[in-house]
Amino acid sequence: MFRTAVRNVLAHKARLLMTVLAVMLGVAFVSGTLVFTNTISQAQQSSSAKGFDHVDVAVEPESQPDRGDRLAPPPQLSEALLKKAAQVPGADSAIGSLQGFTALAGKDGKLVGTGFSTQGGNYWGSHDPRHPLETGRAPHGPHEVAIDAKTAERTGYKVGDTVRVSVDGPVLTPKISGIFTTDDGTVAAGGSLTLFDTPTAQRLFHKEGAYDRIDVEAAAGVSQHALQTQLDDVLPKDRASTATARQLADDQAETIASSMDSFRTTLLMFAGIALFVGIFLIANTFTMLVAQRTKELALLRAVGASRKQVTRSVLFEAFVVGTIAAVAGLAVGVGIGAGLRAVMGATGVTLPDGPLVISPGTVAASLAVGILVTMLAAWLPGRRAAKIPPVAAMNSVHATATTKSLVLRNTLGALLTAAGTAVVLYATSMQDMDSAQLPLGLGAVLLVIGIFVLTPLLSRPLIAAAGPLLRAFGVSGKLARLNAVRNPRRTAATSAALMIGLTLITGMTVIAGSSQQAVDKMATSALKADYVVSMANGSSLSPEVEKKLDGADGVTAVSGLRNAPARIANSTEYLTGVNGRTIGDLTDLPLKNGAFTVGGKDVVVDDDTAKEKGWKAGTTFPVTYEDGSKQRLTVAGIYEGNELISGILLDNATLTPHIGDPSDMQVMVKTAGGTSDAAQSGLIKALGDNPAIQVQDKQDISEGIAKTVTLMLNMLYGLLAMAVIVAVLGVVNTLAMSVFERSQEIGMLRAIGLDRRGIKRMVRLESLVISLFGGVLGIGLGVFFGWAGGKLISGSLDTYEMVLPWGRLGLFLALAALVGVLAALWPARRAARLNMLAAIKAE
Template sequence: MFRTSLRSVLAHKARLMMTVLAVMLGVAFVSGTLVFTNTISGALEKSSAKGFDHVDVALTPGATAAEGDKVSKEVKLTDATLKKAERVPGAASAYGVVSGYAAVADQDGKLVGNGFSTQGGNYWGDDDSRYPFTSGRAPHGANQVALDAETAKRAGYKVGDQVRMSVDGPVLTPTLTGVFTTDDGNVAAGGSLALFDTATAQQLFHKPGAYDEIDVKAAAGTGQDQLKRNLDKALDGAAVHTDTARQLADDQAEAISSSMGSMKNMLLVFAGIALFVGIFIIANTFTMLVAQRTKELALLRAVGASRRQVTRSVLIEAFFVGAAAAVTGLVVGIGIGAGMRSLMGRTGAIIPDGPLVVSVGTVVASLLVGVVITMLAAWLPGRRAAKIPPVAAMSAVHAAPTAKSLVLRNTLGALVSAAGVTAVLAATTMSGDSGQLPMGAGAALLVIGVFILTPLLSRPLIAAAAPVLRVFGISGKLARLNSVRNPRRTAATASALMIGLTLITGLTVIAGSVQSAIDKMAADSLKADYVVSMANGNYLSPDVLKTLRKTDGVTATSGLSNSPSRIDGTTEYLTGVDGRTITRLADLPVDEGRFRVGGTNVVVDDDTAKDHGWKAGSTFSVAYEDGKKQRLTVAGVYEGNQMIRGIMLDAPTLNPHMSDGASDMQVMLKTSGGPSDATKDKLTKALGENPAVKIQDRQDLSNEIAQMFTLMLNMLYGLLAMAVIVAVLGVINTLAMSVFERQQEIGMLRAIGIDRKGIKRMVRLESLVISLFGGVLGIGLGVFFGWAAGQLIGNSMSTYALVLPWGRMGIFLALAAVVGILAALWPARRAARLNMLTAIKSE
């Protein structure tokens, strides 16, 4: 049986080519993902570990617990802490670390770095071994800065130049005194690092006399663990965390692995989708091969082969096919991983140097995936072949499915689909994360149920295309009949395309609806012409609000500041606004009372009011961040949303209680002329043309949201393209094997007068009908899932409403048609070139 299986694979290698290609693509996706993420993780871990070469134990601030009226506060690391650490037995030296946001602009005024790691820090003393200088010297004084070599190169700065930068709003122009190199992983990943002297860094980052971290170097003969114990003993009760450099490196490696793990999991999900689609191709291929070899398998049964042996022979064939595809996919995947690393480098993301990592786990996983998936998909066709009685198989090449099997399949499909619909509908009534699991399980059940029912659905849906197919005469009629001749084959072929389009359509519906909801939320709740904020979401300097108030044409302004507080034993964040102007800048519907903010009068969003049992006129006691208490009155309850919510009180009431001073997250403003390019230019110039500050009108906010969704969708489309490509291979495979199976029939059609063009048209129309059938099912399911997911989202987003992207859905259906036409090119050409006499004599 082993030799028989091997000969069968070699005899049908051309017909198995598309199956091998489908499995290979899926395995390549898996292995490429593993190679890419392991390589990047290894390089970043190696780079970050170097950053701990200059420290043995690091001290970081702890926090006091929030209890009663006491707000949680971070303990500050001061010079006193530093001196105490220096005097600890076993400590050779200690230095303080200060860090914060520092946006550096290039010579054209554009932000350098990729935004997430545009950092600033302090250069300790006159000889900081962490940052060796390649040119120039260390910065001294408020108007001096040093830059890492990569940032200086990208921005076009050299020693002596004025550097344009910002840390919280106002533009700074310190002199570049030096350029240094660093092993900082953020810089290696494309960020930027600007260094000031310690006093300047503390002032700029609003940490006067305090440090973010204190790094201690051990004396000769003292180990990291011993130094940590000594520091813990000396700093007992100071709420300071101590970690060895070894532990920090391990934590950093774990963090990198975790962050890369999210990307890895996402990519593997899409690889899994491609492999799942490939299952339909494999099952279809082996079903057709088994059907074509029915007499051969029956003869094996007649000469003594058991059912198990027949099934095993099919599985052995699948093993050879899967192994060949897996090995090829692994090799291709390694190339994909290397290519993705190179591509990231070309897009501007700087990746640390490191070898290409091809682990044993990657090799084993790729081989197992290819072989196991192929054998699982081939098991059912093999089992079905073994169950055909030898006498029946010898008398007829094709054994039609029995009425009992069709009834059983349709009943099972209806039950599974009903269970899926029920689970999805039940999930739409839930809120938050509780509905995600039932929604996912219901969606999976519904897809499986529809797949089981696809043979039943194929007849009425394909029959609906009959009027259009009649236009093509006999070729159109034959294409329709061929499409429904073998419903199971048609179902498997169409289902592969259906899954890809279901996901693409569902994601498009959800993204479009959420974007529309957020646009509506912004339009409904914002009266302000502009919203000013930092590019990285940090606090703005108080100077920004002062500057904007003095700018010509600005008629109303209000900052939005946040501060923690304790109310009824729980932590609540307070939002400080300008009570005189907030109603001119925000439009929030009031459910109770009046929207009046001033003195001790506050307004509260409906969810917070419900949680505390407040109504208009209720009073409550608040413990501010500085520990002082005050009695506040709820003047009104408003409808909150994702943009504006919480307890809103007058800024003059809140600001004196903020421990780090009044700092706004945003500034909203109204202008006399309304939003315009001229007004925006005026505001930009007033703030010093600062690249770190965003000035956005409502359209800009909408465009930013749209850009985010567009980027996300394009990425998902790209990943799902693999599943669509595999589905196309499935259509090609099915048609090619169907043409081989119907050689005699095609020869007869040629003999009775249908020319080659007619044969080509028949095969193309058959492919088109099957592809459109899969497309209609996919778009229909995608819209349903998009609606259902939207209901779940709508439970927490009041402005959510279903938006059907008719234009895109039309494109998706057209895409399905194009898939059908392209997939039929080779099979149609092959069918038309068959010699009619040879084909008639074939068996």
């Protein structure tokens, strides 16, 4: 039986090629994902570990307990603690470390690096072992900085150049005193590191006389553990905690690995989709192969082969095919992993250096996935073949599905579809989005499986609907329609692969487009301000920014949004400080009750908070500020909140005296002449052409949202393209084998007058009908899932309304048609080239 199975694989190489390609693509996606993420993770861990070369024990702040009368301030390490750590008998030296966001402008005026990859810190004394100087000297005073060598190389800066730097808003123009090398992982990944002397860094990062961490190096002969013990004995346990460099490196490695998990899971999810789609192709292929070998298998049964032997022979064929595909997929995946790294580098994303990592786990996972998926998909056709009685198989009695089996299939499909629809509708009625995700996912899976089971039943009416259009192509069109519904199960399995891919693409497009419009509507309708000023990386702004904007030419109203924690009714809430005089001119927040008055003890509260607290206009409530001061505030009015502005709004004049280090999330600005290029340029100049600050009008905010959504969708389309490619292979495989099965029929059609062009047209139209059938089902399911997902989102996003992107839906349907046309090229050509006499005589 095994020899027979091997001969069958060798005899059907061409027919099994598509199956090999489908499995290979899925495995390549899996192995490529694992290789890429493992390589990046290990490179980041190695780079991070180098940062602890000059640290044996790190002293970090101990979190302070929340005292009832006052909110605990952020913990800091004092100069006294630094000196005490340096004097421990086992310590050789101690360094105080600071870190914070620092934007550095290149010679073109643009921000070097992006977001949180632009960091700053302190250079320790005249010689910092963490940052050995390559050229120049250590920075001294507020007018000097040192920059890392990679940033200097990218920007062209050298010692003596004047640079523009910003920490929290105002622009600084120090000179470069030195250029240093560093093993910092952020720099290795394309970021920048700007260092000030310690007093300047403490002032700029608002940590006067304090440090984020104290790095202690052990004296010769003293172990890390022994030094840690000595430090624990002398440092106050309620203010500082210690960790060895080994512990820090392990924690950092765990953090990096954890950060890669979500990225890896996302990619593997799409790989799973491609493999799931591939299962239909594999099952279809083996079903047709088994059907073509029915008499051969019946003969084997007649001469003594058992059912188990027949099933095992089919599974062995699948094992051989799966092994070949898995090995090829692993090889291709390694290339994909290396290619992804190169592509990201070419697009400007700098990744840490390191070798390509091909772990034993990656090899084992790739082989297991490829072999198991193939054998699982082939098991049902093999089992079905083994159950056919030998005499019935030889006489082709088994060829037509029984009425009982069709009724059973349709009943099961209807039950699954109904159950899936019910679970999805139940999920949409839930209030909590997090709780609804599991039932929504379960319902979606049940519904997709149910529709797949019902596709043979659905294929007849849906394909029949295309009859009037196919009549225009004469005999070829009529034959194409009949061929498409001749074997509904095969048509269903072929179209299902395309259906799944288009379901995901359509659903994501509907949700993303509707969410974009909702956020856009919310962002533009809630603001009357002409511009919103914020940091490029989302961090807070210095109060100096609001002051500079308030004094700029043409500015009529300005207000910063300032957050601060406070205790209200034994719970910690965040208050939002605004300019009480101008906030009404800058926002458009519908008032539900009371008056929109912000000033002194009067505050306004969003409707959700008011409902939760049981407040109404005129209610007074006690508040304990961050510094422990207490006050009673009065609810002057209740407004309709949104994602941009919500919570308790009070005057900055009331809030700021109780904040130790005030800063703004953003600043809203209104100008005399409204939005214009001149007004925007004036605001940018007033802020010193700061590379770290962005000045956006409503259109900029809208385009920023659109850009983010478009980028996300393009990534998803790229990932789902794998599933569509597998679907194309499925259609090609089905048509090719269908042409082989119908050789006699095609030969007869040729003999009675249908020319080669008519044969080609018949196969192409058949492919087109099957692909459009899958496309219609996929788009329909995708719209339904998009609606269901939108119902969950609308619970937290009031402006959400489902928007059907008709242009893209039409494009997806055209894509399905294109799949059908391309997939039919080779089978149609093959059918047209058949020798009619040889085909008529074929068994």
